[in-house]
Amino acid sequence: MTEQFAPPPSRGCSNTPVLKERGQHEVFCGLTGIIWLHRKMQDAFFLVVGSRTCAHLLQSAAGVMIFAEPRFATAILEETDLAGMADAQQELDRVVSELLARRPDIKQLFLVGSCPSEVIKLDLAKAAERMSAQFAPNVRVLSYSGSGIETTFTQGEDACLAAMVPVLPQTDARELLLVGALPDVVEEQAVGLLEAMGIGPIRVLPASRVNDEYGIGPNTLYALTQPFLTDTHEALQRRHATYIAAPFPFGEEGTTAWLRAIADQFGVSEAKFAEVTDAPRARARKAVAQASEALRGKSVFFFPDSQLEIPLARFLTRECGMEAVEVGTPFIHRAVMSSDLDLLAEGPTIAEGQDVDKQLDRCRDARPDLTVCGLGLANPLEAEGLTTKWAIELVFTPVHFYEQAGDLAGLFSRAVRRRDLLKLEAAE
């Protein structure tokens, strides 16, 4: 298949001055990632050490109550725990012993720090070390922070994966590592495409079970599947692994560029690459064209949420014919984001951080055709007559790679089509 993408913009957004804001952030904290991580890692348990607020967030955030005993829980700090630090560590030992006695199937336990545990400086790394020694070899205990004072929404997954990198064994094998917790169906598609090009062995972080793990070292090459994995990226750099920089695999263009960057590292020929990708590329293009009909020529405004905003703005502007007004994102890490910034044509305001009331003012002024925002803002904006797409769905739905490209466009276009469908006026 010949190259059919629009040429890269003469000026991308890499050098666009960024509007940096601080103020009220209407975003989740990093604990939220546990909702999908505990499903992905089937022998892991996530124990949040925090407050009733943390427990309430976990059961409210996703709106899902997974009553098939979830593999997460909160150790709620009480008045007595706040009195003295020694007590809190002992209490934690007691809670973890009870938990592991009841759940012998657990092979890795994550102690997850929260705002209160960080503020009282409860040393969870030390606790994890002590418990690892105690419960080895049956259970590995790691810690990371999902606190709101340090992490935004998807950064919780980043912190979790970054905590796993140092404990992976050393290897000199030349292997490809795909980094990011993807839905199984999507992960299998990616691995399938790469294996068809003759690339392998392919490893995935996080592995679904601790026994499926592998080594890491200077001959490891890795690609990120999610744009928020910046700490994990740095942890892998410290293990001297090589980063394969690429736009993120959303849409036909992103997926092709991402695959090509990997293929180049493994010396895959143009012919082989075309043989593997031509058919799914054609399917993706067709699906996106259909699903994005309602989006062409429309404007889009992103509130910061999952860190997916810049790659998605690139997808919507280059493949779905939309015009970006503002692309707000919690933070911009240029080492992993520059490929996408280069492809996003100059024009939209690029905003980092948030002052939600000021951003709402800008959004109301711009009256975009579609606003991508969190659950706290969506209904109020709909009531003001704006069409919205809840951002959280983009994190919970399979949207990566070719076969999902049409679905990804559909997530946005459904919101637009819905507004056109509803007709409640009297017929006369």
Add this chain to the structure above:
Amino acid sequence: MKLTVWTYEGPPHVGAMRVATGMKDMHYVLHAPQGDTYADLLFTMIERRNHRPPVTYTTFQARDLGADTAYLFKDAAKAAYERFKPQAMIVGASCTAELIQDDPGGLAETLGLPIPAIPLELPSYQRKENFGADETFFQIVRHLAKPMEKTARVTANLIGPTGLGFRHRDDITEVTGLLMDMGIEVNVVAPMPASPSDIAKLGQAHFNVLMYPETAETAARYMEREFGQPYTKVVPIGVGATRDFVLEVAQICGLEPKLDESRLRMPWYSASVDSTYLTGKRVFLFGDGTHVAACARIARDEMGFEVVGMGCYNREQARMLRGLAKDYGVEALITDDYLEVERRIEELAPEMILGTQMERHIGKRLGIPCAVISAPVHVQDFPARFSPQMGIEGANVIFDTWVHPLVMGLEEHLLTMFREDFEFHDDAGASHHGHKAKLREIGITDASETETVSPELAQPNTGPVEIVWLPAAEKELKKIPFFVRGKAKRNTETFASERGVNEISVDTLYEAKAHYAR
């Protein structure tokens, strides 16, 4: 440190949010880290509110902690005042901010805002959501309401409704109607949907209707003491309670009791022969104390159920509920641990649960029908239609709601008669529920059924004697429809253990059946 999987109540600042969000022209400045904004979605998604909760979060981050977080609070409070121009503000801390001890109340005072800024002290590590709502409303009343001359006509305040309340929206309409029929006007409904200027007028009513003790009892007591306003003790949920409520109101005001029952259908629906199948159904109740107490009365006296257990998650109501449970001859379960609730339900094997969304899931797991009677709420608890719990229409709604999860009268008999039918068997569930019936495979004989021990039989029984079900008896037990099987099993085991029998045969099963026949 307490290990928690699911919680019935949020932290106390969420209770304060429920008060602020219910109100108009009130703003809540909450000293809180990034992420605590998740609570906004409770209101915008679960309750489908069309505006953001009036809450400004200071959003401090780790890097702020070394420096000064107090200025963040002051800036946020000032900006919130400038932008929203509320009539009053409440200021407080979430759990994390409580630890850094910035004293939002003191800081707000230094700003010299031209409006009242009411400080909230909500101990996040001791108390929970209902306390937070109750305390917040009390503080608002204490700061804004003053003794006043009473209105010329008899008027009442309705107190207790909040944002995210279980059917509060519709209960307000219903109770307003009850009072109107007696010629009593409503002075103020608070906290939802009052403004601070409405709160200032609370004192001019003749009495208060305390709709929800969970969220307004402290304020009710305060107004009784300070403004000489008596408050109602009966919560008008159910036919009997509604009648009692009318009598209580009449007594307080010195008026003739008057209740328009022309729309009341519940007693006849309950008495009609179709409802015979409800007789003596064993129910377990769990929820907030107020709803459980009211629903226990309806269950026993208005539906003809047998109450086999009850409990509540808010310990503020523990004493009341323990006393009530005694009258019903059961032991109250006071806990906020849903696993404990699940264990109790398993133990009691009721035929129906009247509970919260949590119990609905427990019921799903155990195969016991459940109707929801109390918060914590779910998007389904905010129906588009008018759907109160209180008053005349509330009683009608409750009848429909509780009957819906059950297998209906004749269907129940048909299941007993034709229990082996491949598409009309008891695992298929009630036929009026939309799910796809699970077809039973034809040709699978009893042999395969007796090989596997069903989970309910595999549970260790806790009686003093080790009781074994003989295979034939176990097979017979399986022929009993699912909705009474738990009761049959339990009765038989109790019967056997009381007689020191440790092997249950088919005869034991039927002897027990005869013993418990009614």
